Amino acid sequence: MTAARIIAVCLSIPVILAVGLFAYSRLNPVSIVAVTELDASPDEVWAVLADTERYSEWNPSIIDSSGTVAAGEKLHNTVIFGEGTMTFTPTILTAEPGRELTWIGRMWVPGLADGEHSFRLEALPGGATRLTQQETFTGVVVPFMTSMRADLEADFAEVNDAIGQRAVDLRQTGAHD
Numbered sequence: 001m002t003a004a005r006i007i008a009v010c011l012s013i014p015v016i017l018a019v020g021l022f023a024y025s026r027l028n029p030v031s032i033v034a035v036t037e038l039d040a041s042p043d044e045v046w047a048v049l050a051d052t053e054r055y056s057e058w059n060p061s062i063i064d065s066s067g068t069v070a071a072g073e074k075l076h077n078t079v080i081f082g083e084g085t086m087t088f089t090p091t092i093l094t095a096e097p098g099r100e101l102t103w104i105g106r107m108w109v110p111g112l113a114d115g116e117h118s119f120r121l122e123a124l125p126g127g128a129t130r131l132t133q134q135e136t137f138t139g140v141v142v143p144f145m146t147s148m149r150a151d152l153e154a155d156f157a158e159v160n161d162a163i164g165q166r167a168v169d170l171r172q173t174g175a176h177d
Contacts, residue, residue, distance in 0.1 A: 030137040034153065036130075036131050040164055048163050049101050062078070063078055063079065070095050093116070098121060102117065107141070117134070120134070
């Protein structure tokens with residue numbers, strides 16, 4: 001075997017591994033889901049979700065956010081990440097008032113670690129809302145992120161509760177009117 005052939009084989013191994021991990025993550029995405037029933041209407045919950053400029057007032061996870069909530073637009077979100085923060089710019093895929101907000105965020109380059117994050121609102125009897133927050137992760141590094149799962153599940157539940165509390169607080173102060 002020639003030296004050039006050995007080098008070519010050695011250089012192809014990381015590429016093959018990366019392609020394999022990417023394919024594996026596409027076939028086996030990691031999903032985090034939190035479902036909460038809120039004492040607020042879908043329109044009240046939507047008002048909280050769509051007001052990104054005020055996330056810092058109530059959101060325990062996204063501590064700073066800006067951008068227009070419309071399909072195709074980008075948000076600028078700063079989240080608590082471990083002992084520090086991380087800023088990312090997800091692209092909004094779906095923005096249906098009173099029904100759904102979905103965005104996709106990517107870590108540095110597409111395919112490394114992509115997360116499709118959604119908030120789905122379902123009207124319940126009596127003016128309540130079932131809020132389903134979900135993120136589905138795919139990408140080369142996703143198989144190595146399993147240790148984050150429990151933290152993210154707790155975080156999603158905390159954010160859902162905070163959304164509900166914010167909606168109730170705004171109703172009580174008349175801010176939804």
